[in-house]
Amino acid sequence: MPLLEVRNLHVCVEGREILHGLDLTVNAGKVHAIMGPNGSGKSTLSHVITGKPGYQITAGRLLFKGEDLLAMRPDQRAAKGLFLAFQYPVEIPGVTTMNFLRTALNAQRKARGQSGYSTPHFLKKARTAAKQLNIPQSMLKRGVNVGFSGGEKKRNEILQMALFEPDLCILDEIDSGLDIDALRIVADGINAMRSPDRSMIMITHYQRLLNYVVPDVVHVMSKGRVVKSGDKQLALELEASGYAQFEDAA
Amino acid sequence: MVAARETVERIARTGVDQYRYGFETLIESDKAPKGLSEDTVRFISAKKSEPGWLLEWRLQAYRCWLTMTEPTWARVHYPNIDYQDIYYYAAPKPKKPLSSIDEIDPEILKTYEKLGIPLREVAILEGVEPAPGGEPSANRKIAIDAVFDSVSVATTFKAELKKAGVIFMPISEAIREYPDLVQKYLGTVVPVSDNFFARLNSAVFSDGSFVYVPPGVRCPMELSTYFRINERNTGQFERTLIIADKGSHVSYLEGCTAPQRDENQLHAAVVELVALDDAEIKYSTVQNWYPGNSEGKGGIYNFVTKRGDCRGKHSKISWTQVETGSAITWKYPSCILRGDNSRGEFYSIAISNGFQQVDSGTKMFHLGKNTSSRVISKGIAAGKSRNTYRGLVSANRNAVGARNHTVCDSLLIGDKCGAHTVPYVEAKNSSATFEHEATTSKISEDVLFYCIQRGMSQEEAVSLVVNGFIKEVLQKLPMEFAVEAQKLISISLEGSVG
Ligand SMILES: Nc1ncnc2c1ncn2[C@@H]1O[C@H](COP(=O)(O)OP(=O)(O)OP(=O)(O)O)[C@@H](O)[C@H]1O
Ligand SMILES: [Mg+2]
Numbered sequence: 001m002p003l004l005e006v007r008n009l010h011v012c013v014e015g016r017e018i019l020h021g022l023d024l025t026v027n028a029g030k031v032h033a034i035m036g037p038n039g040s041g042k043s044t045l046s047h048v049i050t051g052k053p054g055y056q057i058t059a060g061r062l063l064f065k066g067e068d069l070l071a072m073r074p075d076q077r078a079a080k081g082l083f084l085a086f087q088y089p090v091e092i093p094g095v096t097t098m099n100f101l102r103t104a105l106n107a108q109r110k111a112r113g114q115s116g117y118s119t120p121h122f123l124k125k126a127r128t129a130a131k132q133l134n135i136p137q138s139m140l141k142r143g144v145n146v147g148f149s150g151g152e153k154k155r156n157e158i159l160q161m162a163l164f165e166p167d168l169c170i171l172d173e174i175d176s177g178l179d180i181d182a183l184r185i186v187a188d189g190i191n192a193m194r195s196p197d198r199s200m201i202m203i204t205h206y207q208r209l210l211n212y213v214v215p216d217v218v219h220v221m222s223k224g225r226v227v228k229s230g231d232k233q234l235a236l237e238l239e240a241s242g243y244a245q246f247e248d249a250a
Numbered sequence: 251m252v253a254a255r256e257t258v259e260r261i262a263r264t265g266v267d268q269y270r271y272g273f274e275t276l277i278e279s280d281k282a283p284k285g286l287s288e289d290t291v292r293f294i295s296a297k298k299s300e301p302g303w304l305l306e307w308r309l310q311a312y313r314c315w316l317t318m319t320e321p322t323w324a325r326v327h328y329p330n331i332d333y334q335d336i337y338y339y340a341a342p343k344p345k346k347p348l349s350s351i352d353e354i355d356p357e358i359l360k361t362y363e364k365l366g367i368p369l370r371e372v373a374i375l376e377g378v379e380p381a382p383g384g385e386p387s388a389n390r391k392i393a394i395d396a397v398f399d400s401v402s403v404a405t406t407f408k409a410e411l412k413k414a415g416v417i418f419m420p421i422s423e424a425i426r427e428y429p430d431l432v433q434k435y436l437g438t439v440v441p442v443s444d445n446f447f448a449r450l451n452s453a454v455f456s457d458g459s460f461v462y463v464p465p466g467v468r469c470p471m472e473l474s475t476y477f478r479i480n481e482r483n484t485g486q487f488e489r490t491l492i493i494a495d496k497g498s499h500v501s502y503l504e505g506c507t508a509p510q511r512d513e514n515q516l517h518a519a520v521v522e523l524v525a526l527d528d529a530e531i532k533y534s535t536v537q538n539w540y541p542g543n544s545e546g547k548g549g550i551y552n553f554v555t556k557r558g559d560c561r562g563k564h565s566k567i568s569w570t571q572v573e574t575g576s577a578i579t580w581k582y583p584s585c586i587l588r589g590d591n592s593r594g595e596f597y598s599i600a601i602s603n604g605f606q607q608v609d610s611g612t613k614m615f616h617l618g619k620n621t622s623s624r625v626i627s628k629g630i631a632a633g634k635s636r637n638t639y640r641g642l643v644s645a646n647r648n649a650v651g652a653r654n655h656t657v658c659d660s661l662l663i664g665d666k667c668g669a670h671t672v673p674y675v676e677a678k679n680s681s682a683t684f685e686h687e688a689t690t691s692k693i694s695e696d697v698l699f700y701c702i703q704r705g706m707s708q709e710e711a712v713s714l715v716v717n718g719f720i721k722e723v724l725q726k727l728p729m730e731f732a733v734e735a736q737k738l739i740s741i742s743l744e745g746s747v748g
Pocket of ligand 2: 042043044087172
């Protein structure tokens with residue numbers, strides 16, 4: 001059984017159809033990359049999978065671990081193991097990163113019928129994870145993403161992924177805004193989490209990330225559909241010749 | 251907008267109907283006849299065996315009140331109040347004079363237990379020592395004065411406070427035991443000729459708390475009063491008077507609840523604070539009067555006058571308030587910065603939901619040299635509520651070097667509520683520095699989804715964001731009340747939580 005199965009997905013936003021019958025299958029343990037021009041619907045797909053309100057699903061099926069995602073609230077999907085690293089992480093003033101992480105983690109654990117982590121246990125876990133991503137302790141005491149640089153926000157997303165240990169990680173342009181060192185740290189963080197049970201969908205515009213995190217499958221998205229799938233070679237071809245060749249196919 | 255809409259709908263459905271303190275206590279009570287006249291005033295004064303000067307003072311206030319009409323400038327709307335349809339005095343009927351906590355009507359004790367107020371555990375009425383081994387732990391000491399309808403039913407830790415020289419007792423008792431002290435200060439901050447509701451209070455106030463901290467004394471524990479309205483059609487008019495003598499320090503907290511009723515009930519309290527040279531008063535309020543139901547029926551009208559007088563040099567008065575209840579709140583805790591180098595602070599969280607209307611803020615009157623004031627107001631409006639911040643900062647000619655900094659933030663949840671900011675600034679000398687910052691924001695869909703994607707329920711997400719928004723003010727509350735306030739805020743916004 002695939003971990004994620006998207007079939008013939010049609011999605012409208014404010015009356016306009018953005019995804020026009022999209023298909024995607026992700027098996028356990030695989031890393032997929034999705035590439036595609038601006039506005040092709042990549043972020044929309046990630047939002048629909050995780051259940052962001054405001055999208056009308058007019059047709060199609062979404063299965064996660066064989067269960068109907070559309071019947072689950074977004075927080076239930078998170079507790080089931082779905083994680084989205086946002087293209088634009090938001091700021092939450094007055095809520096320390098530590099408090100945010102703990103509230104979220106314990107909410108997930110509670111939903112799964114697990115007991116909440118004690119404060120010392122949690123602090124230890126969070127500090128260790130932060131250290132691996134080169135995130136200073138002082139950042140954990142600041143408001144969530146408040147005044148963080150672009151790169152710091154992205155690292156904070158990976159920190160959350162490391163703590164929550166989800167089964168499917170969708171990373172929306174995790175590489176944008178990162179300097180070369182930060183890219184390597186983030187890529188190491190992602191690679192450290194690769195496992196036979198965990199899958200990833202990396203949305204990116206650049207081959208560079210894929211040199212560090214080598215994907216099993218590469219998809220090209222155009223105008224609300226997956227128009228071509230292949231192996232890592234496909235990303236190299238795209239880099240050489242651009243998206244024009246796929247415009248007709250879409 | 252879907253999540254926000256759902257939040258709004260859920261709040262509208264459940265929010266205000268989740269009031270947890272809406273039970274009624276069945277006890278016999280002793281009431282004055284309905285309505286207000288000179289006779290009512292005399293009845294109350296006689297009930298309390300008051301000295302002549304106080305009766306005269308009340309009558310003067312009553313006559314002042316007659317000459318005035320209700321103020322209408324606040325951004326709140328309500329049907330006319332029939333002042334003749336209210337009971338102005340209701341006391342639980344004691345079976346005999348009380349000498350220990352065990353003699354308090356068990357129904358009243360039960361009420362306070364339901365409210366989470368540990369009268370029984372910590373209570374010692376006058377002269378009654380705790381049972382051996384029953385000594386409360388030192389780090390948790392809070393002296394409590396509980397006011398049930400109009401009368402004070404228990405003051406705890408009175409003996410221990412007495413040792414420190416601190417007087418903390420019902421004001422009716424203070425009038426008997428320390429008449430000179432009361433006469434010297436009563437009405438010197440809020441005179442009998444003050445606003446409409448203050449005049450009414452001066453005429454008919456029935457009880458409240460009195461605190462006197464002698465020179466140089468740091469009050470050894472938090473002082474706390476819990477107000478509870480129980481009787482039907484009863485107005486509650488407490489009078490609180492706190493005096494911090496030279497170089498003393500006191501922290502005081504009041505909490506309020508009322509039963510759930512279909513009719514509106516009037517609450518018109520007056521609080522007067524006096525800080526002499528180098529003294530400091532910290533006054534915190536957690537106000538959770540019944541706000542009315544989800545259709546806007548019932549609830550308390552909270553028309554309160556609170557004013558602090560920084561009478562001495564280098565004195566300081568700090569108001570912190572968490573306002574979650576009441577159908578209508580009309581309240582402007584103020585500071586008169588009379589002493590040179592005195593300081594006033596106002597930290598406020600005002601949450602409105604359902605059909606609640608809040609018109610609240612502060613007034614900082616800079617009279618002395620180098621006086622400073624700081625205002626942080628956080629208003630949160632949900633449901634169909636109206637939330638207005640109204641603030642005045644003034645400096646007179648002698649207030650050389652006066653400084654004020656005001657931060658006023660509003661957060662809207664949903665699109666049927668409203669928030670307004672009405673600042674008034676009057677500087678009569680050019681050396682005053684007044685700064686005002688104001689923001690209004692909506693709780694953003696993207697922020698909510700970010701939290702929910704991380705596994706939080708909608709309730710948890712709203713609560714987390716709101717708590718972040720008010721954190722600066724929450725930190726000003728005494729530790730244990732901050733926790734209590736945080737819970738209260740969750741309840742008043744989410745309903746289902748708790
Ligand atoms: N809330 C919305 N209202 C209107 N249009 C929207 C909304 N959200 C997305 N769209 C439109 O849907 C299309 C797809 O947007 P989406 O963000 O999914 O693209 P993307 O592939 O992630 O692009 P990029 O590479 O620039 O991040 C765009 O044309 C966008 O304008
Ligand atoms: Mg995008």
